[in-house]
Every structure is written in structure tokens, then in C-alpha cells.
Amino acid sequence: MIRALFLVVLxxxxxxxxxxxxxxxxxxxxPQIVYVGxxxxxxxxxxxxxxxxxxxxxxxxxxESLPKTGSVLIHRIEIERRPLVSRAIIDFTAFAPGxxxxxxxxxxxxxxxxxxxxxxxxxxxGATELSPPEAALTAPGTYLFIYGAIVIVLIAVSGTxxxxxxxxxxxxxxxxxxxxxxxxxxxxxxxxxLQTEGGQMEEGVFLTILFDELRSYLTxxxxxxxxxxxxxxxxxxxxxxxxxxxxxxxxxxxxxSLFRRGDAxxxxxxxxxxxELRSALHGVGELVDHAEAAxx
Numbered sequence: 024m025i026r027a028l029f030l031v032v033l034x035x036x037x038x039x040x041x042x043x044x045x046x047x048x049x050x051x052x053x054p055q056i057v058y059v060g061x062x063x064x065x066x067x068x069x070x071x072x073x074x075x076x077x078x079x080x081x082x083x084x085x086x087e088s089l090p091k092t093g094s095v096l097i098h099r100i101e102i103e104r105r106p107l108v109s110r111a112i113i114d115f116t117a118f119a120p121g122x123x124x125x126x127x128x129x130x131x132x133x134x135x136x137x138x139x140x141x142x143x144x145x146x147x148x149g150a151t152e153l154s155p156p157e158a159a160l161t162a163p164g165t166y167l168f169i170y171g172a173i174v175i176v177l178i179a180v181s182g183t184x185x186x187x188x189x190x191x192x193x194x195x196x197x198x199x200x201x202x203x204x205x206x207x208x209x210x211x212x213x214x215x216x217l218q219t220e221g222g223q224m225e226e227g228v229f230l231t232i233l234f235d236e237l238r239s240y241l242t243x244x245x246x247x248x249x250x251x252x253x254x255x256x257x258x259x260x261x262x263x264x265x266x267x268x269x270x271x272x273x274x275x276x277x278x279x280s281l282f283r284r285g286d287a288x289x290x291x292x293x294x295x296x297x298x299e300l301r302s303a304l305h306g307v308g309e310l311v312d313h314a315e316a317a318x319x
Contacts, residue, residue, distance in 0.1 A: 057141075099113075202243055206244055226288055261278070270317075
């Protein structure tokens, strides 16, 4: 009878041990230092008595089937059966620093209670300042856009400098040559018309047309107003070194003589022959040729 009672007591002792596991057992935390908000793993070994009575290997990861508290969120529980020592693997996230207690875990005939872990805060040890923020990430193609913009700006600056240093002077010279060419062409057309139709004109009209066109040409050609110059002033003004086309002394003497003779005919009623008029046309043509050749 006493022997049977002893067997009953031993049976109930083993059953009680199979249903409870307290915090005295040695656990393993992975990683060893867990910060608030990090996901971690707690490995709890099951002693030989619990291993014999623990349920077969199983995994529970349904959130509604897992225990939880305000400080600990359990993601997954696994019972791993081994020949010598089985173990329970608990994946969790803690949301409070310090010594954090786990909720009681019950799996069939297995009960794990009193589990606690040490959770570290990133603000411990006086580290109250967070690391500086990372630099803003650049959008794809940003450097290509920047380098392209720099190349465009350099091309624009180079083009502007070329235009200012080379382009504008060349354009100005081209416009000046064109202006002088138009003036010379206009005078040559008047000379050709007078050569053809001059015999039917009065001497005064002939010389007036010739002198007006010649004064306009000299004005465009030299940049000085030659419309109001007297015969004497032509040699003084056009012979100056400031005048661009350098007329020869023969050209200046011809102009002074031509305008003196023309003024005498137009205003002094002095007669002039047809040969003199044709000679005047020929002399003006040679003067234009000399001036244009000197400018080239």
C-alpha cells in the first residue's frame, strides 16, 4: 500500500513539472544586445522532464493565436524536439527599455511563465543626440542634367565672346563694305546714264546731277558730310589723316578743279564743251576706282 502511494505522488510531481517552466532556466538571446523596436529571438531550453511531456515539434505564427502585452509583441513560437534537450524558440519585438517580462505562453501541456529579457535603449549612457541626417538622395539623371547645363552655359559664353570679339567687328566691316559698295554702285549707274543721256541735257542740269551723286558717294565713303563743302574745302577735309580712304594728291586736285569749274558753269554762266563733260565723267569714274581699290 505504501509503495502504491509513493508511485501516485511521483506521477503527480512529474505531471506538475511538465506543465510549468519558470524564469530560473537559462535562456539565450539573439542578438545579445536588443534595442527597443528591434526584432529578436529568445531560445528557452526545456529540461528532460518537460522534453518528454512537451508537444511534438510545431510552429505557431498566427497573430491571433499568440500571447501579447503592451511591452512585448510575439511574432512566432516554435517547439523544436531534440534527442537530449528540446527547446522553445520565441521571435519577438519589445517596445520598452529595461527588464521586460514576457506573457505566459501555454502550448498544450507546456507552460512557459516568468520569462524576462533585458532591452537596451539607444538613448542610454547619455547619448541624447541622434546621428545627423543622411544627405538627400539625388534623383536619377541629376548629374547628367547638371553637367549638360554646364556644357550649355560654357558654349553660350564662348559663343557670346566670339560674337563680341570677332563676330561684331566682322559684321560691322561687312555692313560698311556693303554701304560703300552700294554708294559706289549708285554713282557708277549715274555715270552710265549721264554718258548715255547727257548729250540731251543742259550743262547746268548735267553738272547738278553729277555733283549731287558725287557728294553723296564721298559722304558715304568717308563718313564726313561732303554736301556743304566748297571746292577748296574738299582738299582740306578729304586730305586729312582721319579720313578712312586716303585719296591721292591727284584725286584731291581733280575734285577741287572739277567743283571749281562746275560752280563757274552753274552759277557764273561760263560755257563748257561736251568734251569737257565727257572728261569729267571719265575722271569721276577713275576716282571711284582708286577709292574702292584703296579700301580693299
